[in-house]
Every structure is written in structure tokens, then in C-alpha cells.
Amino acid sequence: MKPMTSRRGLNRRQFLKRVGAAAGAAALLGPLGRLTGYGQMQKVVRAALWQEPEGLNPFFHIQTVSRIVRSRMLEGLFRVAPDGTVVPVLAAEVPTVANGGVSEDGRTVTVKLKRDVVWSDGTPFTAKDVVFTWEVVMDDRNPVASRAGYDLIEDISTPDDFTVVMRFRQPYAPYLTLFSIRHAVLPRHVFNGNTDLSQAAFNRMPEVGTGPFKFVRWESGSFIELEKNPMYRGAPDKPRLDKLIYTIVPARETAIQQLKTGQVDAMWNLLETQIAELQGVPDIRLLITPSANLEYLGLNLSDPKSEDPNNPGYTDPNKPHPILGDPRVRRAIELAIDKQAIVDALFGGLTTVAVSPISPFHWAHNPELKPSEYNPEKAKQLLEEAGWTPGPGGVRVKDGVRLDLRIMTTTGDQIRLQTEQIIQRYLLEVGINLQIVNVPSQVLFSKSGPLQTGDYDIAEDTWGPDFDPADFLTILFHSRSIPPNGWNFFRINDPNIDKHIELGNSAIGLEARRPHYQIAQKLILDTGAYIPLYNRSLIDAFHDHVKGVTEGGNPWDDFSWDAENWDV
Amino acid sequence: MLSYVIRRLLEGIPLLLGVTLIVYLVLISIPGGPLAAYRSNPRVRPEDLARLEKQLGLDQPVLVRYATWLGRLIQGDWGYSYVTRRPVLEMISERVKNTVLLMGVALLVTLAVAVPIGVYSAVRQYSLFDHAMTGLAFMGYSMPVFWLGLLLMLLFSVQLRWFPAGGMFTVGATLTGWEALLDRLRYLALPVLTLTVVSTGFYARYLRASLLDVIHQDYVRTAWAKGLAERAVITRHALRNALIPFVTVVALHMPQLFTGAVVVETVFAWPGIGRLFWDSALRFDYPVLMGVLTIGALLVWLCNLLADVLYGYLDPRIRYS
Numbered sequence: 001m002k003p004m005t006s007r008r009g010l011n012r013r014q015f016l017k018r019v020g021a022a023a024g025a026a027a028l029l030g031p032l033g034r035l036t037g038y039g040q041m042q043k044v045v046r047a048a049l050w051q052e053p054e055g056l057n058p059f060f061h062i063q064t065v066s067r068i069v070r071s072r073m074l075e076g077l078f079r080v081a082p083d084g085t086v087v088p089v090l091a092a093e094v095p096t097v098a099n100g101g102v103s104e105d106g107r108t109v110t111v112k113l114k115r116d117v118v119w120s121d122g123t124p125f126t127a128k129d130v131v132f133t134w135e136v137v138m139d140d141r142n143p144v145a146s147r148a149g150y151d152l153i154e155d156i157s158t159p160d161d162f163t164v165v166m167r168f169r170q171p172y173a174p175y176l177t178l179f180s181i182r183h184a185v186l187p188r189h190v191f192n193g194n195t196d197l198s199q200a201a202f203n204r205m206p207e208v209g210t211g212p213f214k215f216v217r218w219e220s221g222s223f224i225e226l227e228k229n230p231m232y233r234g235a236p237d238k239p240r241l242d243k244l245i246y247t248i249v250p251a252r253e254t255a256i257q258q259l260k261t262g263q264v265d266a267m268w269n270l271l272e273t274q275i276a277e278l279q280g281v282p283d284i285r286l287l288i289t290p291s292a293n294l295e296y297l298g299l300n301l302s303d304p305k306s307e308d309p310n311n312p313g314y315t316d317p318n319k320p321h322p323i324l325g326d327p328r329v330r331r332a333i334e335l336a337i338d339k340q341a342i343v344d345a346l347f348g349g350l351t352t353v354a355v356s357p358i359s360p361f362h363w364a365h366n367p368e369l370k371p372s373e374y375n376p377e378k379a380k381q382l383l384e385e386a387g388w389t390p391g392p393g394g395v396r397v398k399d400g401v402r403l404d405l406r407i408m409t410t411t412g413d414q415i416r417l418q419t420e421q422i423i424q425r426y427l428l429e430v431g432i433n434l435q436i437v438n439v440p441s442q443v444l445f446s447k448s449g450p451l452q453t454g455d456y457d458i459a460e461d462t463w464g465p466d467f468d469p470a471d472f473l474t475i476l477f478h479s480r481s482i483p484p485n486g487w488n489f490f491r492i493n494d495p496n497i498d499k500h501i502e503l504g505n506s507a508i509g510l511e512a513r514r515p516h517y518q519i520a521q522k523l524i525l526d527t528g529a530y531i532p533l534y535n536r537s538l539i540d541a542f543h544d545h546v547k548g549v550t551e552g553g554n555p556w557d558d559f560s561w562d563a564e565n566w567d568v
Numbered sequence: 569m570l571s572y573v574i575r576r577l578l579e580g581i582p583l584l585l586g587v588t589l590i591v592y593l594v595l596i597s598i599p600g601g602p603l604a605a606y607r608s609n610p611r612v613r614p615e616d617l618a619r620l621e622k623q624l625g626l627d628q629p630v631l632v633r634y635a636t637w638l639g640r641l642i643q644g645d646w647g648y649s650y651v652t653r654r655p656v657l658e659m660i661s662e663r664v665k666n667t668v669l670l671m672g673v674a675l676l677v678t679l680a681v682a683v684p685i686g687v688y689s690a691v692r693q694y695s696l697f698d699h700a701m702t703g704l705a706f707m708g709y710s711m712p713v714f715w716l717g718l719l720l721m722l723l724f725s726v727q728l729r730w731f732p733a734g735g736m737f738t739v740g741a742t743l744t745g746w747e748a749l750l751d752r753l754r755y756l757a758l759p760v761l762t763l764t765v766v767s768t769g770f771y772a773r774y775l776r777a778s779l780l781d782v783i784h785q786d787y788v789r790t791a792w793a794k795g796l797a798e799r800a801v802i803t804r805h806a807l808r809n810a811l812i813p814f815v816t817v818v819a820l821h822m823p824q825l826f827t828g829a830v831v832v833e834t835v836f837a838w839p840g841i842g843r844l845f846w847d848s849a850l851r852f853d854y855p856v857l858m859g860v861l862t863i864g865a866l867l868v869w870l871c872n873l874l875a876d877v878l879y880g881y882l883d884p885r886i887r888y889s
Contacts, residue, residue, distance in 0.1 A: 044740045052847060054651045062609050143623055143653060146611040182611070203653065220662045221839025223739050247739055249837040250847075251714075257721050257733040442600030442852075445608050449599065471610035487608065 073209035076180035106171030289553030315454030330528030354532035667840035686775030705769025
């Protein structure tokens with residue numbers, strides 16, 4: 001057979017062969033050129049994150065993993081210690097009214113800075129860096145996620161290189177969160193004072209910081225490598241590691257296998273359902289830290305079928321829910337649920353029953369609050385009193401209406417679905433029929449989603465306060481946060497709650513704020529629209545060869561908050 | 569031929585415009601939006617949201633946003649990610665080589681396995697081998713990828729310790745030359761195996777059917793009649809013609825070399841385009857999504873054209889005018 005030749009003088013076979021060979025060679029050899037070495041194996045810890053940071057600028061992202069990675073390099077004025085106290089980091093002391101750091105009227109805050117701090121390139125850290133950071137936050141070109149508090153600063157000045165004086169338009173109680181905790185201070189000299197950081201390379205490669213580690217490189221989708229900062233004020237003792245590498249492993253299941261094979265040394269944020277797989281595995285230990293987040297039920301006080309004439313598309317907070325509008329029904333629902341049994345069944349006792357929107361270890365928690373009792377008899381009695389009498393199929397009726405309610409949470413969460421199913425069973429025992437209608441989280445929480453519009457009966461969600469609970473309590477329980485203006489999706493409208501949240505938000509000093517928040521918590525629970533279920537935990541895992549990890553973790557920070565103490 | 573190609577290229581322009589418009593409208597209509605995560609954060613107040621919306625141009629009407637995006641694209645500007653604020657093209661290009669490596673090797677291995685199986689199944693139709701291969705092919709084809717990937721990982725990484733459990737290279741090691749190549753191959757093994765298991769069936773079955781079509785034709789019988797050996801009849805006469813539609817199918821799958829495999833890249837922590845797309849989808853990062861989808865659409869269209877042209881080239885009976 002004579003091979004047919006093409007016009008280009010190549011026969012088909014040769015052509016196909018060449019194409020194949022070229023594709024193979026290109027595919028195999030192409031990327032190899034980029035595989036460069038790391039230097040000799042040193043003291044390295046590789047920690048798996050299941051999410052990739054969006055960026056490393058402290059002000060542009062609210063994502064937890066962004067903060068985890070950048071916190072090793074960029075520090076704030078203060079941080080929160082495991083016991084919930086605020087400790088100075090770049091500041092020399094925590095300003096209070098007592099030590100003169102805060103003026104009597106609460107409008108002036110003076111922060112004294114540490115004098116011996118240098119940036120990782122050797123430049124001294126000064127008060128000018130703090131002022132520069134404020135200017136960055138206020139620059140309209142920058143995609144700053146939140147200016148809360150910063151936009152209340154009327155004037156910021158530096159009487160000397162190590163003192164910052166902030167004057168506020170009105171007293172700002174959460175002043176300790178500024179340039180701290182969720183945020184940090186930026187190095188002015190790196191930008192030559194130019195406050196437009198919208199396109200700065202620094203957002204992805206923060207090469208200069210004051211923290212124990214400094215940035216080396218970020219291989220997109222693979223890992224972010226940090227190395228010890230020799231200029232760190234703890235040097236040469238700290239950090240002990242030469243390198244800290246955060247690897248990006250998008251599936252937690254894969255990270256668990258990598259931990260078992262030793263491909264990674266630590267892993268961030270496991271699910272409660274994954275505890276069993278790692279418990280008892282030799283050489284691996286779990287770090288279970290209480291978190292400020294808790295699982296709760298939110299009951300809709302407004303009629304899902306109503307419409308607010310002022311806000312079309314949203315329910316009218318003044319039209320009560322036909323069933324849940326009666327406080328006796330709300331109380332009965334809480335009494336019918338055995339929360340301890342849920343904790344035991346789903347978490348094997350690894351967490352605790354929640355008692356308040358503010359967790360027990362939080363400084364603002366009200367210790368007088370106790371878990372609700374489980375009393376189905378009392379629940380039935382309350383429902384009878386409310387006019388709901390036993391009907392067919394064990395479901396109560398009133399005026400020909402069945403006691404049917406919908407419960408809603410995010411899809412794809414096994415534990416939540418199981419919680420709903422258990423609650424469904426408990427409520428049926430007292431004559432309430434619960435229908436589970438879950439939706440994806442982006443639908444549940446969207447602007448036009450059921451929580452915002454008010455088209456739901458009962459919602460299950462997780463939320464909790466930051467170190468400063470002001471924003472959390474305001475956005476969830478203050479009457480001015482009723483949708484569309486916030487997340488008071490219960491539509492709680494109680495002037496007393498509003499008053500105590502406001503007093504707690506404006507009093508100066510944690511001691512003065514605490515009593516107001518404690519009263520607010522009591523009042524919120526009294527509404528019966530907020531039913532706390534169980535406290536959530538932060539679950540991380542470490543290989544035994546990682547030494548120096550603080551026992552019990554830090555509920556206010558992330559799993560690698562103490563990486564400067566780690567050793568291998 | 570040339571005029572045919574030019575005509576097809578011109579026809580593609582309205583097609584691509586239509587595709588981008590529809591994709592844009594679909595993306596916009598998904599509930600959530602780029603600021604969804606910010607909306608449930610108590611520190612991000614309504615005034616912050618309004619400022620961010622304005623910065624991202626989300627306060628503009630949808631069609632204006634599309635027109636702006638398209639206008640910039642025509643000038644070669646693929647825009648900036650809403651999430652990372654980096655140029656879209658930069659984000660795509662740093663991932664594309666990884667995806668091409670994974671998908672390219674997987675395609676080669678798949679073909680290397682599928683072609684012999686397909687040929688042998690057709691030649692020995694209804695034999696034990698054919699039945700066994702048909703069964704296995706369907707099993708692989710219908711296997712949930714995530715589950716299969718994890719299963720292979722448990723066996724080969726955790727139990728046997730032959731291959732690493734995900735990743736693209738050893739993080740924290742110094743490797744050069746052959747060691748680096750070997751390291752890369754070790755990391756490639758499991759994702760490639762997973763992709764091969766799930767896609768071999770498709771190609772093998774296709775080739776089998778295509779070969780069965782030609783094997784009963786007159787010219788093949790003539791070849792047998794001439795007394796040619798089986799090997800010669802099958803490879804020189806039958807397979808050659810059976811491969812023509814097969815090559816087309818392979819060409820139509822070429823865009824996958826770029827778009828990648830979301831699930832396999834996720835299970836094996838492979839930093840490819842599929843994962844970039846998935847991450848961006850979760851965050852409603854419209855510019856990145858539009859970038860990946862537009863390049864994907866462009867490649868689908870080009871590969872269709874390539875398949876048609878290749879068909880004409882490989883099969884002299886087909887002539888375009």
C-alpha cells in the first residue's frame with residue numbers, strides 16, 4: 001500500500017506521530033523548569049488549609065484563612081490571649097481610663113508603642129506606621145472591607161515616634177479592635193507613604209512585617225511559604241522553626257490522609273463528623289478549642305405572608321406570626337427539645353449545651369444563665385393553654401389550622417440535618433409537625449433569601465460574637481437591624497434590648513460594658529425567638545512531632561497563633 | 569478549504585458573543601453575588617457594602633456591566649478578580665500549565681489503554697474479553713470520581729505508601745533533574761489513574777463501535793480474501809478508517825485539557841483551572857468565571873473547527889468548499 005502524502009509533504013502517520021510526540025514532550029517537560037528547590041530540609045512545619053487565602057492584606061479580606069496566614073507576618077497593636085484578656089503586641093500597654101490611656105469622656109485614646117520593634121527589613125517601627133495604616137483604610141481607592149471605628153476617628157496624631165493619639169467624633173467602646181485582632185499595622189516605608197494599595201503587590205506578597213515569620217513565596221493553589229524572621233523581637237530563641245508552610249488542600253478528606261502519611265504536619269478546621277476518623281490514630285492529636293460560635297434556632301416573630309408597606313418584599317415586623325407570634329408556643333418549642341441528648345448523640349459529649357448568644361468563656365457572658373430545661377409535659381401544657389388541642393396524626397390543631405412549621409438551614413451539612421431530624425422528633429412528641437426545607441447557604445443568606453425577606457418559620461444557624469460583641473449583638477438583635485437593614489431576622493423589637501445593647505456599646509471599659517450586655521442576653525433569651533442549642537468547637541489536628549503547641553488552643557485566634565513556639 | 573475555514577471563523581464571532589452574554593446573565597442571576605460573604609459579617613456595615621459595591625461597579629445595571637466587560641475584553645483587558653484584585657489572565661495563566669500537564673498525561677495514558685482494548689474488543693466481539701471489558705468500562709465510567717479518588721488514595725498512599733496523597737510536588741524538598749521528574753510523576757500517578765479509570769471506558773467503547781462499523785465492509789473482506797494476515801487487515805485496513813471518527817471525538821475533548829477536572833483537582837489538591845473555577849464560583853468572582861468560560865468557549869469552538877478540518881484531512885472522501 002502506498003502511503004498517501006499530504007500537501008505539506010508529510011504523510012498522515014508521520015504527522016500524527018509528530019503531533020503526539022510534541023504534545024507528550026510539552027506536557028511532561030514544560031512545567032519542570034519551574035520546579036525549583038527549597039534549600040536543605042530544615043525545621044519545617046507544613047499545615048494544611050482547605051481554603052486558599054483571597055489575599056494577605058489585613059483590611060481587604062474578612063476570610064479566616066487570609067487572617068491565619070498574614071497574622072504570622074503582620075501584627076496588630078493588641079491581641080487576645082487564650083484566657084480572653086487583651087495583651088499588647090506592638091503597643092507597650094493596653095490603654096484604659098485607669099492608666100490614662102483613655103480620656104474620661106472616652107473620646108481620646110492614647111497608645112504607647114514598644115520602642116524596640118523593627119520591620120523585617122531592619123527599618124524601625126514607629127507611630128507613623130499606625131497613622132499611615134489609618135490613611136490606607138480611609139483611602140477611597142482601597143477595597144477596605146470595613147471601616148467600622150476607623151471612620152469615627154476625627155484626628156490621629158503622633159506627639160512622638162512611639163505615641164499615637166486618636167481623637168474620636170464620639171466615644172468608641174471597641175477601640176481595642178482598631179489596628180488589632182482582626183487587623184494589623186502596615187509598613188509605611190514600603191509604600192513611600194502612598195496610601196493607594198488597591199493594586200499593590202504587597203496584598204499578595206507582604207514581604208515586610210514585624211511578626212515571627214516573613215513571606216517567601218505563594219505558589220497559587222499549592223502553598224504559601226514563610227520563613228523565620230531574624231529581625232523578630234523574640235529572636236534568636238523564637239521562632240524555633242526555620243519554615244512554616246501553609247499548604248492548600250481543598251478537600252478535608254485529602255488533608256486527613258496527608259496527615260496520616262506525614263505529608264503535612266498539621267491541619268486546620270476539621271468537621272465534627274471527622275473527629276472519629278482521627279481519634280486514636282497513633283502520632284496524631286486533635287486540638288479541640290471552644291469557639292464563640294454556637295448553633296441556635298431563630299424563630300420568626302413576623303407573619304411570613306405579610307408585607308411591610310415601607311419595605312416591599314419584606315414581612316411586616318408588626319404583623320405577628322400566626323403560630324410563633326404566641327410566646328407560649330415559642331417557650332413550648334424550647335421546652336420540648338432535649339439539648340443535652342443532641343450533644344451526646346451527635347458530638348459524643350465533645351461540646352456543651354449553649355445557654356446564651358455570648359459563650360461562657362467570653363468576657364461579656366452572663367454566668368447566671370442556665371441551660372433550658374427539657375420538659376415535654378410543660379410544653380404540652382403551654383400549647384394547650386395557647387389553644388392548640390390534640391388532632392389527627394398527633395399534630396395539634398387550633399381553629400381548624402394544623403400546627404405545621406417549617407425548619408430551614410443550609411444544605412450539605414450532615415450534623416445540621418441530623419440536628420433538625422432530632423428536633424423534628426422531639427417536637428412531634430408534643431404535637432408540633434416540623435417540615436425540613438433546607439436551601440444552599442448562598443440562598444439562605446442572600447439579600448432576597450428567606451431570612452431577609454421573612455419567609456420562614458424556624459431557622460437553624462451558627463453565629464457568635466467577636467472579642468468585641470458590639471457589632472454582633474447590634475446586627476442580630478437591635479430593632480434597627482430588622483431586615484432589610486441587618487440580620488435581626490427574628491424581627492425582635494424590644495426597646496429594652498435596644499437600650500442595653502446601646503449602653504454596652506458606648507460605655508468605656510469592659511467592666512462598665514459587661515452588665516449591660518449581661519442584661520441584654522437575659523432579655524434576648526426571654527423573647528423565646530432565639531433558642532441556643534450547642535456550642536461549636538474549633539477542631540484542628542497536629543502530628544505528635546510538632547512540639548510547643550499551646551494546650552487547649554486559643555478560642556480568640558487561629559490554630560497557628562503560637563507558631564513562634566512550635567518546634568519539630 | 570481556506571475559504572471554508574475563514575467562513576467558519578467569521579461565523580464564530582456572533583456565536584461567541586451570544587455565549588458570553590448568556591453565560592453572564594446566568595452567572596448574575598445566581599443568588600448571592602460577590603458581596604454575599606461580606607453581607608453576613610457584622611463588622612461590614614451597610615455603608616461599607618455600598619462603598620464596595622460602587623468600587624466593583626456592582627451598582628451599575630447588568631447590561632452596562634456586561635458591555636463594559638466586553639468592551640475591555642475587545643481591547644485585550646480580561647479584567648481584575650473581585651476577590652484577589654489580580655489580573656484575571658495572570659490567575660488563569662499560572663494554573664493552565666498544571667491543568668495541561670495533568671489532563672494531557674491522563675489523555676495519553678487513557679488512549680494508550682483504550683485503543684488496544686477497543687480494537688481487541690471489536691475483533692473478538694462477544695468474546696469473554698469483550699464482555700469483561702464492557703463491564704469494566706461501564707463500571708469505571710459510572711464510578712463517582714470523588715469516591716474513587718479517595719479510595720485509590722487510601723490504598724496507594726495510606727496503606728501501601730507508594731504514591732503521595734495529593735499535591736503536585738514535594739513541598740519542602742530540594743529536587744532537580746531526574747529526581748524532580750520522578751517526584752512529579754509520583755504525584756501525577758494517582759490523579760492520572762483516577763482520570764484513566766473513569767474515561768477509558770468511553771474511548772474504548774467508541775473505538776469498538778467505530779471499528780465494528782468498518783470491519784464488516786467490503787474492502788475489509790477483500791483484504792481478508794487477498795490472504796493478508798489478521799494484523800495487517802486490522803491495523804492497515806480497518807483501524808485506519810475506524811480511527812477517523814475517533815480522532816474527531818478526541819479533538820472535541822481537547823478543551824478539557826484547558827478546563828481541567830474540578831473533582832479530581834480538588835481531591836488530589838492539584839492546582840489547576842478546574843479548582844480556580846470552582847473557588848471563583850463559590851465566591852461569585854464574575855471576572856474570573858467569565859475569563860475561564862470565555863476561553864473555554866473559544867477552545868470548544870476552535871476544536872470543533874479543528875475536528876472538522878482534521879476530518880477532511882484524514883478522510884480524502886470529505887472535501888469542504
